Amino acid sequence: MKKINVGIVGYGNLGKALEEILLSDKNFNLVKIFSRREYLTSKYGTGFDKTINLEKYKNDIDVLFLCVGSFNDIEEIGIKAIENFNTVDSFDTHKKLKDYIFSLDTKGKLFKKVALSAFGWDPGLMSLIRVLFDSISEDEGVSNSFWGTGVSQGHSDALRRVNGVKNAIQYTVPNREIILKCKRQFKYTPSDYEKHKRICFVAENLDENKDKIETEIINMPNYFSGYETEVNFVEENKIEKMQKKLSHKGYIVDNFKILNQYTSTLEFSLKLASNPHFTARMMSVGGKIVNKLFEEEKFGAYSILDIPIKYFSDLKRDDLLSKKL
Amino acid sequence: MKKINVGIVGYGNLGKALEEILLSDKNFNLVKIFSRREYLTSKYGTGFDKTINLEKYKNDIDVLFLCVGSFNDIEEIGIKAIENFNTVDSFDTHKKLKDYIFSLDTKGKLFKKVALSAFGWDPGLMSLIRVLFDSISEDEGVSNSFWGTGVSQGHSDALRRVNGVKNAIQYTVPNREIILKCKRQFKYTPSDYEKHKRICFVAENLDENKDKIETEIINMPNYFSGYETEVNFVEENKIEKMQKKLSHKGYIVDNFKILNQYTSTLEFSLKLASNPHFTARMMSVGGKIVNKLFEEEKFGAYSILDIPIKYFSDLKRDDLLSKKL
Numbered sequence: 001m002k003k004i005n006v007g008i009v010g011y012g013n014l015g016k017a018l019e020e021i022l023l024s025d026k027n028f029n030l031v032k033i034f035s036r037r038e039y040l041t042s043k044y045g046t047g048f049d050k051t052i053n054l055e056k057y058k059n060d061i062d063v064l065f066l067c068v069g070s071f072n073d074i075e076e077i078g079i080k081a082i083e084n085f086n087t088v089d090s091f092d093t094h095k096k097l098k099d100y101i102f103s104l105d106t107k108g109k110l111f112k113k114v115a116l117s118a119f120g121w122d123p124g125l126m127s128l129i130r131v132l133f134d135s136i137s138e139d140e141g142v143s144n145s146f147w148g149t150g151v152s153q154g155h156s157d158a159l160r161r162v163n164g165v166k167n168a169i170q171y172t173v174p175n176r177e178i179i180l181k182c183k184r185q186f187k188y189t190p191s192d193y194e195k196h197k198r199i200c201f202v203a204e205n206l207d208e209n210k211d212k213i214e215t216e217i218i219n220m221p222n223y224f225s226g227y228e229t230e231v232n233f234v235e236e237n238k239i240e241k242m243q244k245k246l247s248h249k250g251y252i253v254d255n256f257k258i259l260n261q262y263t264s265t266l267e268f269s270l271k272l273a274s275n276p277h278f279t280a281r282m283m284s285v286g287g288k289i290v291n292k293l294f295e296e297e298k299f300g301a302y303s304i305l306d307i308p309i310k311y312f313s314d315l316k317r318d319d320l321l322s323k324k325l
Numbered sequence: 326m327k328k329i330n331v332g333i334v335g336y337g338n339l340g341k342a343l344e345e346i347l348l349s350d351k352n353f354n355l356v357k358i359f360s361r362r363e364y365l366t367s368k369y370g371t372g373f374d375k376t377i378n379l380e381k382y383k384n385d386i387d388v389l390f391l392c393v394g395s396f397n398d399i400e401e402i403g404i405k406a407i408e409n410f411n412t413v414d415s416f417d418t419h420k421k422l423k424d425y426i427f428s429l430d431t432k433g434k435l436f437k438k439v440a441l442s443a444f445g446w447d448p449g450l451m452s453l454i455r456v457l458f459d460s461i462s463e464d465e466g467v468s469n470s471f472w473g474t475g476v477s478q479g480h481s482d483a484l485r486r487v488n489g490v491k492n493a494i495q496y497t498v499p500n501r502e503i504i505l506k507c508k509r510q511f512k513y514t515p516s517d518y519e520k521h522k523r524i525c526f527v528a529e530n531l532d533e534n535k536d537k538i539e540t541e542i543i544n545m546p547n548y549f550s551g552y553e554t555e556v557n558f559v560e561e562n563k564i565e566k567m568q569k570k571l572s573h574k575g576y577i578v579d580n581f582k583i584l585n586q587y588t589s590t591l592e593f594s595l596k597l598a599s600n601p602h603f604t605a606r607m608m609s610v611g612g613k614i615v616n617k618l619f620e621e622e623k624f625g626a627y628s629i630l631d632i633p634i635k636y637f638s639d640l641k642r643d644d645l646l647s648k649k650l
Contacts, residue, residue: 020584025463098646123650124460128634131649135610135637136450138350182369222648258606259345263601267592274587281583285460305645309453310630312460321423324456 003029004291005060005317007085009051009077010231011035012065013246014090018047018065018280019046024282027314034042038118051077065089066273077101082115082301084105086294088286089277090120097303098124103303114293119286120279121270122147126250128304133254136266139254142189143248146181148172148196150248150275158223159200164208166237171264174251175228183265197228203236221262248275265287285312328354328360329616330385332410334376334402335392336360338571339415340360343390343605346369349408350609352639356386376402381421383409388612390414400425407440407626411619412439414610415604422448422628429626436465438625439618444611445604447472451575453629454593458579461591466513466581469507473521474572478498483548484525487541492564498522499576500553507578522553528561539628573600581644612638 006028008015015033022028023044033042042048048056053062063255064085068074074091081087082104091097097118104115118124126145133143152172175197178190202214214231217224252268272278275292289311293302308318315324331353340358347353348369358367359376359639367373374382386636389410393399399416406412407429408465418421429440434634443449450640451470451559458468477497484493503515529538539556543551597603614636615633620628 024584054423062578094650097650098643118650125457128457131449131634131638131645134455134649135634135639136606138606138639165465167400195595197355259349260597260600262597262602264603264606265594265596267594269590269592271590272587274583276585277587278589281461281463303633303646303650305642305650306633308631308633309456309460313456314463317630318423320456320627321426324442324459325419325422325452325628325630 001027003027004287005029007032007034007061007063007064009034009054009064009070009081010036010073011040011045012067012069013276014279015065015067016275017274018067019044021277021280021284022065022287024243027288028284029049032057046173046251047299049126054081055084061085063088063290065283065287066091078115078117079103082113083111083174084113086245086290088112088116088119088283088290090124090283091118091300092120094123099301101301101303108300112297112299114290115305116290116293116297117122117183117284117301118284118303118305121272122250123274124279124304125270126252126268131211131305133252133266134163137254137256137264140185140187140258141254141264142258143252143254145269146251147173148174148177148197148249150272151242151246155177155198155200155223158220159217162202162204162213162220164213165296166203166205168202168298169239169242170201171199173199176200176250178254179251183255183267186255186257187311193226197230198224200224200229200231201234201239201242202231203239204233235281246275246277248272248278288314304308326352326354330354330356330387331611331612332357332359332382332386332389333358333392333397333564334379334389335408336365336373337392337394338601339485339604340392342370342599342601343392343608346602346609347390347404347612352613353609357382379406380409386410388413388615389486390541390608391416392608397454399468401442403442404428404432404581405436408436409438411439411615413441413444413608413615414444415449415608417445417448419448420491422603426626426628437622437624439615439624441611441615441618441628441632442626443628445607446460446597446600447575449607449629450595451496451593456630458577458591458593462579462589464580465512465583465585466579466580466589466623467512468577469514469520471499471504471520471578473499473574476567476571477523480523480548481544484527484542487527487538489530491528491530492561492565493525493527494567495526496524497575498524498616504505504576504578508592509583511580513580518551518553522555523549524557525549525554525556526567528564529558530641545554554563571598571600571602573597573603613639 022030040048064087066089130143155170250270254266345357365373376573379552427525455468480495575595
C-alpha cells in the first residue's frame with residue numbers, strides 16, 4: 001500500500017497530537033512539520049521547516065494538515081496552501097466557514113486540489129449528526145447541542161486578556177436541567193445562555209482588585225455577558241495543572257413526535273479524554289478522504305456534509321454493503 | 326414547489342404508516358397504493374390498485390415506496406419496478422442486500438432510474454452510524470449495536486410457525502450488563518447470543534403440551550438456539566394487546582483509546598414509540614433524496630452509505646454551510 005505523504009502546519013496542542021497520530025498510523029508518512037517559530041524539536045525526531053518555505057515541498061506532500069491557531073492565520077495560510085497542496089483543517093469560526101469553503105472551492109478547482117474544511121468534532125462530526133437528526137425530525141423537532149464539561153480555548157484566551165489576569169481557564173458546563181427538558185419536551189429550543197454555564201478559574205497579578213476583574217469578566221460581551229458565569233480566584237499553579245487536562249464532551253438530542261403522536265428520540269454523545277487527540281483523529285480520517293477525492297480528480301472544497309459515509313471507511317464499498325449495512 | 330408524485334406497494338403496518346406520513350407531508354402527492362389484495366380501503370380515501378397493474382402508472386409516479394413484507398416479494402417487485410420507477414425500500418435481509426443493490430444498480434443505469442435500498446433505521450440510520458464510529462475508532466475500537474426492548478417481527482413469525490401455537494410475540498431485550506461492559510472495556514466484542522435475550526409470549530391451542538412447545542422454541546436454529554430465551558404462556562387476548570404496541574429501541578456504543586491512552590466514547594441511541602412510523606419517516610426522507618438524485622441524472626442504486634448528508638436536508642448547501650456546520 002502506498003503511504004500518503006503528509007505535512008502539518010502549526011505545532012500547538014493540535015499539531016502535536018496530530019503528529020503522534022500520524023506517526024502511529026500505517027496509512028501516513030509524515031514528511032515535515034511547519035511553524036512560524038524557529039528551533040523547534042520533536043521528541044519523535046520529526047523534521048521542521050518554517051511555514052514560509054512550504055512551497056518548496058509541493059512535490060513531496062500529498063496532504064497538508066492545517067493546525068494553526070487563529071482563524072486569521074488559517075484564512076491566510078489555507079487560501080495560499082491550496083495552490084500547491086490538498087488540505088485538511090478543523091477551523092471552527094462558524095460564521096466565516098461558508099465563505100472560506102467557497103473561496104477554497106474556487107481555488108481548488110483552478111489549481112486541481114482538494115480541501116476538506118471544518119473537519120473536527122464540532123464543527124465536524126457533531127454538524128453531521130445535527131443535520132441528520134434535523135432532517136429526520138423535519139419540522140416536528142429540533143436538535144439541541146450541548147458542549148462540556150470541557151475547556152473552551154476561546155473563552156480562556158478572553159479571560160487572559162482581562163487587565164490584571166495572570167493566567168486563567170474556562171470550563172463550559174452544560175445545564176443538566178435544560179438537557180432533561182430537551183429530552184422530555186417537544187420543539188423546545190433553549191437559548192445558548194440557558195444551555196451552558198461558564199466556570200472561570202483566574203489567577204490574578206499581585207495587589208489586583210478581584211471585584212474589578214470579576215465585574216469585567218461577567219460583563220464581557222460575546223463571551224460571558226448573558227451567561228450564568230462563575231469566577232473563582234485560585235493559585236496560578238492550580239491553573240497550570242488544569243491546563244494539562246484536555247477532556248471534553250458533546251451531546252445532541254432531538255425529541256419529536258411523528259404525526260403529533262409517535263414520540264421518537266435521537267441522541268448522540270461523545271466523551272473525550274483528549275480534545276486535541278480526538279480532533280487530530282478526525283483530521284487523519286479527513287486526510288484519507290482528501291486523498292481519495294484527489295485520486296478521483298474531484299477537485300474543490302468540501303465540508304463533512306458533502307462526503308458520503310463510505311469515504312470515511314478503509315473498507316471497499318463491496319465489503320461495506322455486505323458486512324456493515 | 327412541485328410536489329413529488331408517489332406510490333406505495335404493500336399495505337401492512339409499514340405501508341399504512343407511510344400512507345399517513347406522506348399525506349401529512351407537503352412535499353408529496355400520494356397517487357395510489359398497490360397491493361396483491363383486492364377490495365382494500367383507506368380511512369384517508371387513498372385510491373388502490375393491484376400490484377400487477379403498476380406499469381400503467383409509470384408516467385404518474387416519480388417515486389415508488391416498496392413496503393411489501395418478505396424479501397422474496399421485495400426482490401421480485403424491486404427488480405421489476407426499477408424498469409419504470411425510482412424506488413425506495415427498507416429491506417432488512419442483511420445477507421442479500423449487497424447483491425440486490427448491485428442488481429438494482431445495473432438495471433437502474435440501464436433504465437435511467439434511481440433506487441435507494443435498505444433505507445430504514447437498521448439497516449439504514451444505524452448502519453450509517455456504525456460505519457462512522459468504526460471509521461473514527463479505526464482498529465482501536467469496535468462499535469457494538471444493541472436492539473430493543475422491542476418486537477422482532479421475524480422471530481414472532483417463527484414462533485407462530487411452531488406446531489400448537491395459536492398466536493405469539495417475541496421481544497428482543499438487550500443485556501444491560503453487556504452494554505455496561507461495552508461502555509467500560511475496550512475492543513470488547515460480545516457475541517450476538519450474549520448481547521440479547523429473547524422473551525416470548527405464546528398462546529397455545531387447547532390441550533397442547535406446553536413443555537413440548539417450549540422445547541421446540543428454545544432449540545429452534547437461527548432464531549432461538551444459543552440465545553437466552555424465555556417462553557411465557559399467556560391468553561391470546563394479551564398477545565393481541567401487545568401486538569398493538571410497536572415501540573422499539575436501538576443503541577450503538579464505540580469505546581476506544583486513541584494511541585492506547587486517550588479514552589474516547591461515541592454513543593448513539595434511538596427510542597421509538599412506533600417502529601413502522603419511524604421506518605416510514607426514514608423512507609419519506611429517502612423519497613426526497615431519490616427525487617434529487619433523479620433530477621441530477623445520477624442513475625443507479627444507492628445505500629445510505631453512498632449519500633452525502635447534505636442530500637438528507639431540505640436546506641440548500643449554502644444555508645447548511647452557514648447555519649448548520
